[in-house]
Amino acid sequence: MTGSLAVAGVTPRDVVTPQTIEDLAGVVRGLHAERKAFAFVGGGTELQLGNAPRALDTVVRTSALDRVIEYAPEDQTITVEAGVTLAELDRVLAEHGQMLPIDVVDRERATVGGIIATNAYGRRRQRYGTAKDLIVGVGIVRPDGVRARGGGKVVKNVAGFDLPKLMVGSLGTLGAIATATLRVYPLPASLRAVALHFDGAAGVASAVAALVAQRFEPESVVVYNYGALVVTFAGTAGGVDAQIAAMLEPVAAASGCVDATELSDLERESYEQRERAVRRDGEWRVRVVAPPAYPVATLGSFAASAPLAVPVAYPLMGIALHAHAAGDAPPERHLIDLRENVAAQTRGTGSVIAHAIPDVARPHVDAWPTLLPAQYATMRAMKNNFDPYGLCNPGRYIGGL
Amino acid sequence: MSVATVPDALSARFAAIVGEKNAIWKPAELRTYECDGLLGYRVRPAVVVLPGSTQEVADCVKLARELDLPIVPRGAGTGLSGGSLPSTGCVVIGLSRMKKILDVDLENRVARVEPGVINLDISRALAADGYYYVPDPSSQSVCTIGGNVAENSGGAHCLKYGFTVNHVLGLTIVLGDGEIVQVGSRAGELDPLGYDLAGVIVGSEGMTGIVTEALVRVMRTPARTQTLFATFPSTDEAGDAVSRIVGAGIVPAAIEMMDRLAIEAIVLATGVDWPLDVGALLLMDVDGVDAEVEETTARAREQLEAAGSIEIRAPKDDAERALAWKGRKAAFAAMGRISPNYHVQDGVIPRKDIAPVLREIAALGAGAGLRIANVFHAGDGNLHPLVLYDARIPGQEQAAEHVAGEILRVCLRYGGSVTGEHGVGHDKACYLGEQFSADDLETMMLMRTAFDPERRFNPEKVFPTPRLCGDKPGAYVAHAVEISGEAGRG
Numbered sequence: 102m103t104g105s106l107a108v109a110g111v112t113p114r115d116v117v118t119p120q121t122i123e124d125l126a127g128v129v130r131g132l133h134a135e136r137k138a139f140a141f142v143g144g145g146t147e148l149q150l151g152n153a154p155r156a157l158d159t160v161v162r163t164s165a166l167d168r169v170i171e172y173a174p175e176d177q178t179i180t181v182e183a184g185v186t187l188a189e190l191d192r193v194l195a196e197h198g199q200m201l202p203i204d205v206v207d208r209e210r211a212t213v214g215g216i217i218a219t220n221a222y223g224r225r226r227q228r229y230g231t232a233k234d235l236i237v238g239v240g241i242v243r244p245d246g247v248r249a250r251g252g253g254k255v256v257k258n259v260a261g262f263d264l265p266k267l268m269v270g271s272l273g274t275l276g277a278i279a280t281a282t283l284r285v286y287p288l289p290a291s292l293r294a295v296a297l298h299f300d301g302a303a304g305v306a307s308a309v310a311a312l313v314a315q316r317f318e319p320e321s322v323v324v325y326n327y328g329a330l331v332v333t334f335a336g337t338a339g340g341v342d343a344q345i346a347a348m349l350e351p352v353a354a355a356s357g358c359v360d361a362t363e364l365s366d367l368e369r370e371s372y373e374q375r376e377r378a379v380r381r382d383g384e385w386r387v388r389v390v391a392p393p394a395y396p397v398a399t400l401g402s403f404a405a406s407a408p409l410a411v412p413v414a415y416p417l418m419g420i421a422l423h424a425h426a427a428g429d430a431p432p433e434r435h436l437i438d439l440r441e442n443v444a445a446q447t448r449g450t451g452s453v454i455a456h457a458i459p460d461v462a463r464p465h466v467d468a469w470p471t472l473l474p475a476q477y478a479t480m481r482a483m484k485n486n487f488d489p490y491g492l493c494n495p496g497r498y499i500g501g502l
Numbered sequence: 503m504s505v506a507t508v509p510d511a512l513s514a515r516f517a518a519i520v521g522e523k524n525a526i527w528k529p530a531e532l533r534t535y536e537c538d539g540l541l542g543y544r545v546r547p548a549v550v551v552l553p554g555s556t557q558e559v560a561d562c563v564k565l566a567r568e569l570d571l572p573i574v575p576r577g578a579g580t581g582l583s584g585g586s587l588p589s590t591g592c593v594v595i596g597l598s599r600m601k602k603i604l605d606v607d608l609e610n611r612v613a614r615v616e617p618g619v620i621n622l623d624i625s626r627a628l629a630a631d632g633y634y635y636v637p638d639p640s641s642q643s644v645c646t647i648g649g650n651v652a653e654n655s656g657g658a659h660c661l662k663y664g665f666t667v668n669h670v671l672g673l674t675i676v677l678g679d680g681e682i683v684q685v686g687s688r689a690g691e692l693d694p695l696g697y698d699l700a701g702v703i704v705g706s707e708g709m710t711g712i713v714t715e716a717l718v719r720v721m722r723t724p725a726r727t728q729t730l731f732a733t734f735p736s737t738d739e740a741g742d743a744v745s746r747i748v749g750a751g752i753v754p755a756a757i758e759m760m761d762r763l764a765i766e767a768i769v770l771a772t773g774v775d776w777p778l779d780v781g782a783l784l785l786m787d788v789d790g791v792d793a794e795v796e797e798t799t800a801r802a803r804e805q806l807e808a809a810g811s812i813e814i815r816a817p818k819d820d821a822e823r824a825l826a827w828k829g830r831k832a833a834f835a836a837m838g839r840i841s842p843n844y845h846v847q848d849g850v851i852p853r854k855d856i857a858p859v860l861r862e863i864a865a866l867g868a869g870a871g872l873r874i875a876n877v878f879h880a881g882d883g884n885l886h887p888l889v890l891y892d893a894r895i896p897g898q899e900q901a902a903e904h905v906a907g908e909i910l911r912v913c914l915r916y917g918g919s920v921t922g923e924h925g926v927g928h929d930k931a932c933y934l935g936e937q938f939s940a941d942d943l944e945t946m947m948l949m950r951t952a953f954d955p956e957r958r959f960n961p962e963k964v965f966p967t968p969r970l971c972g973d974k975p976g977a978y979v980a981h982a983v984e985i986s987g988e989a990g991r992g
Contacts (some may be wrong), residue, residue: 155967175854176747178882198751220693224522233701234668241945249945250938255850257665257882259654259705260906260926260937261964262946266667267702275697287751316632316725336802340794392690394609418692419610430694450689470695473681500695 107496108140108152108159110460111466112216120165122182122240122248122279128161129277130246133492140494143184143215143274146207149386149457150219151272152300154470155496161277163214169193170280180254180282184215184282195390199285202229205372206381214278220270224321227417229286232269238283244275246490254282261440269495273494274502275294277488289320289335292423294369297330297350297358305330305398308356309416311374311396315352317344322377324414331364331372376422379413383424384459386435389443390420391451397421419451469499511624511709512569513549516593517559525598533592535576540584542930547574547588552596552643556674558681559595559934563712564680572961573596575708577617577649580641582846584683585704586653586709589961595712597648602716603627610690612671614717615649621655633720636663640831640925651713652661654705656796656923658830659757659787661881663721666763666924667704672717675703675710678954680919681702687717702949707925709961710953724789727755728799729823732806736759737876741857743809748853755787757881758830763840764877764888771836774829780812784880785830833877834888839872841890847906848924849913853883855960862912871900884912884922911936926964932971935963 106116119125132139138156142148143163151297160367166184173266174197175178181190186207190417194200204223211221217239222231229235238252241264242500250262299305308330312319320335332348334341345363353361391397398414398421414421443451452470460464472480477500484491484502494502509517509527517525517595526532527549536544548571548956553559554644572592574697579586586596601618608631621642624635638657639645645655650666664667672686674693682700686700694700734740747757749765760768760783769776776783784806788798795914799816806814817823838937851859860876867874867889877885887909891902910920910933920933921925935943962970 102749130739131956151744157631173852173854177747178851197693206661230668233698234664247941249664249942251916251942251946253850253937254851255880255918255922256658257656257850257884257922259665259923260919260921260930261934262949263654263667263702263705264942264949266698266943267949269701270696271697287753294886313722316722316791316792319943336790337794340791343793344791357593363560388693390691392607392610392612393692394607394690418605419690420692447691448863450691452691452693452695454693463540472695473684474686475681476696476699478681478954479677479683479952482955483697483949484701486948486952502696 102451106142106148108142108157108160109151110463111153111157113140113157114128115158116160116162119166120481122166122242123479125163125166125279126242126246126248126306129244132159133245136335136490138495138499141214141218141277143218144186144207144210145207145211145217147212147215147221149455150468151497153463153496154494162233163212163277166279166378170296174199176226177285178254178256179285179339180280180284180491181213183212183278184279185213185218187211193319194285195288198288200288201235201283201285203232203235206377208309209481213281213283214472217269217281217459218271218273221382224323224333224373224415225383227322227415228318233266235284236265236269237284239278240280241268241269242277244493248279252282256284262269265442272498274484274498276493281312291338291341292333292335293341293345293346293365294331294333295373296362296364298360299328299330299358302327302396304357306396307414308358310385311352313339313417315347315500319344322415322417323372325372325375326412327398327479333369335376361489374390376413379422380456381425384426384457386422386455387423388422388456389437389439389451390454391418391443391447395447395451433462434467460477508577515565516551516562519553519565520553520558523562523618524552524554526552531558535596537574538579538584538586540587540927541586543928545588545590547594548787549594550594552936554599556676559712559714560676561678562593562595562683563676563678567678567680567956567958573959575648575652575712575960577646577652578620578644579690580645581649581653581925583597583925583929585925587928587929589671597646597712602713605688608633608720612690612717613720615647617646617651617713619647621645621647621650624720632723635718635720636721637666637669640834647716647862650714651704651716651926652706652708653923655793656678656879656882656884658758658879661757661879662753662755663876667701669719670694670700670704670716671719672959673703674715675713677711678956678958679764690717701952704719706950707927707964709950711959711985718724722880725791726795727787727789727823728795728821729817729826730786730788730799730802730806731817731826732779732784732786732975733777733813734782734784734809734811737812737860738857740782740784741860741880743806743811744856745854746805746809747802748881750801752798752801752805754798754881755789758785759783759876759878759880760785760833761876763873763875764833767836767840767875768829768833770839770976772829772832774825775831777813784828801983830877836873837888837890840875843891843893843894844891845891845902845906847885847887847889847909848921849885849910849918850922851883851885851913851916853881853917855916856880856883859885859912859916863909866905866908866912870905872898872902872905874905879922882922884920909941928963928970931964931966935966
């Protein structure tokens with residue numbers, strides 16, 4: 102079964118599944134003592150992310166660390182072990198009318214530890230931010246097996262260095278996330294969405310500009326396939342109704358859309374399904390990140406001619422996702438072209454990250470953009486301080502960290 | 503003691519970098535820099551330099567390294583935990599001359615600012631365009647962004663919008679070897695590459711390097727803001743109201759609490775027409791789109807009433823709203839009206855436990871024969887008990903110190919933190935060891951030394967050491983701007 106746990110194309114020699122956090126620390130201490138290379142895997146939904154690790158002896162699964170440690174609904178915080186899935190969390194939180202508003206591809210598989218390590222997010226980042234904004238405390242197992250904590254379980258806290266922030270997006274290169282305390286949000290009383298369809302990109306941009314100008318507070322704003330703008334509002338009934346009405350009439354009229362309709366729940370979910378598919382299905386998947394004013398929604402240069410080429414963009418966030426099948430053309434060229442294009446148009450401030458690369462192409466491309474030398478040096482120092490022997494996911498992260 | 507008239511050799515070398523008028527070495531002039539907002543301690547630095555550019559900062563850092571001097575960074579000096587307290591023989595690098603707003607890019611909703619820019623000046627510069635910088639510490643009219651970055655400053659409206667760390671996207675920092683590094687977002691892009699170094703630097707209390715530029719997020723001002731003001735028989739009912747509001751899933755922009763003593767002081771100092779015969783008062787902002795604000799305000803009112811409010815007022819216009827908030831922001835300064843001295847504490851507890859913790863705090867005060875006023879960010883569970891004392895009465899100051907320390911232990915017992923926004927600095931290093939284990943602190947040191955392997959920046963801060971924890975603190979003395987009422991604390 103280790104084949105299905107290949108990390109960025111590399112199959113581990115063995116897989117261990119610690120049953121408790123103490124076990125996890127013991128396993129890591131053992132691997133550290135033997136100088137084995139290891140990687141942590143939660144639900145395994147982002148195993149394609151990053152470059153192939155230089156070495157991988159053991160995959161340490163966090164799936165058995167699935168306990169809710171403390172849930173304080175009246176404080177809007179929950180402390181859980183890293184292997185708790187988002188689906189399980191949804192069930193626990195829903196009992197008290199709350200939610201963790203982070204969008205993932207597969208809630209039944211994705212784990213809390215995984216979303217923190219990969220800094221996973223989707224459309225609702227617009228309103229709620231990412232794990233960086235929701236995490237208030239973390240317990241880790243360092244690469245040497247030592248357990249350490251940072252932050253706490255209260256929502257406001259400046260005591261000590263911010264270990265939770267460091268762990269967000271660190272992709273298991275600084276140790277294992279063992280526990281996390283997260284800030285959660287109330288389920289909205291009302292949730293409604295509209296879709297505006299456009300002939301050209303200019304209309305999309307003008308509708309998005311109108312949203313900002315009118316100080317609307319959408320939960321998410323997504324552009325599908327260059328032409329459909331889906332805006333979701335969540336909150337009190339009256340607030341949502343007013344914003345929906347404004348979108349359907351004045352905003353739609355002023356932006357020149359060909360069609361503006363409110364979505365049924367089924368239609369809204371179908372769009373959300375499309376967003377998840379773009380994050381899950383292509384053999385090539387990339388994320389473009391640029392300053393928000395960069396028109397990512399209209400970016401069409403990534404293998405537009407290849408089969409399955411589907412873009413999803415978050416125009417207020419300057420983020421676009423592309424997925425497509427490998428096809429016949431040498432795909433690494435597309436990635437390189439896209440990088441050059443984005444860099445040129447954003448004067449070097451935009452970047453392209455590969456979430457999935459076909460194994461045949463891995464030797465030819467870097468999943469990550471290039472760091473500036475001084476940035477690299479500081480990140481390298483951080484990595485060396487935590488993992489001097491380079492045992493944790495070596496080479497998978499940016500800059501070969 | 504002879505008065506020096508020419509700079510010593512060391513000062514002269516720094517003066518060569520920043521210019522003679524920007525190097526401070528005369529003992530009388532150094533006095534200003536001997537402490538920050540934590541006035542109980544004073545240490546004279548060897549020299550203070552006020553560089554005017556990132557390059558000058560880098561050159562000063564390189565020289566300090568060559569001379570093996572500790573470096574203590576300093577913004578406006580309003581910090582309350584001694585984060586800018588000099589180390590013996592150190593060079594203080596003050597950022598007060600670097601106060602330009604370099605660039606405002608509303609399309610990308612960011613502003614690039616130098617560290618000496620005053621917090622409120624960003625919002626002032628953006629007001630005409632309908633944008634603002636969100637984090638609003640009570641000292642926002644005098645404190646600087648560089649200091650806010652060091653402390654991860656909070657403020658009343660962080661309840662809904664997050665703290666400094668959620669609003670600083672990118673930084674330029676000078677590291678211990680004089681290297682200039684840009685970290686995080688360059689132009690407003692939301693996913694910077696690699697480890698979140700900016701997220702680690704924010705709140706690192708000047709121990710990672712010297713920030714010389716910050717790229718901050720700016721936001722549209724809300725379409726509407728509604729303020730509510732509610733009074734209660736005691737802090738029990740007011741605390742219950744906060745729990746109910748948070749528990750009901752209402753997310754106000756701010757919820758502030760003041761108890762009877764705090765109200766009395768504020769009324770005496772500012773003349774606001776708040777009732778004096780109540781036990782506690784909540785001041786709350788709800789903001790957002792019109793209809794949402796109306797509904798949320800109505801729901802919040804229901805919870806306030808259910809918790810047993812005596813009276814609920816809604817300011818009818820901006821002027822009334824501003825007056826209510828002026829009262830809140832002047833709270834610490836107002837304490838002078840009811841007590842010759844006070845010790846301000848900063849701790850955090852889970853929001854559901856406000857009422858029982860306030861009772862424990864009151865009992866601690868009663869046990870020591872001291873009055874304690876409370877004025878704080880209730881929505882975040884961030885307490886600011888003010889332990890009142892009279893330094894002229896032998897033993898009271900020590901008793902106040904002791905009570906303030908015990909309050910932190912109560913916070914920890916409830917699963918909270920020893921600081922929500924004032925920082926650890928010099929003041930609370932000894933308590934950090936009660937909140938975190940030796941392994942936790944060692945891990946934090948790994949983070950610090952990735953930036954500053956020689957531990958040159960702000961040594962002797964945050965991390966507990968036996969030498970540090972043997973010190974005895976002095977009396978709290980109000981900062982000049984606090985006495986003038988120009989700025990408050992918390």
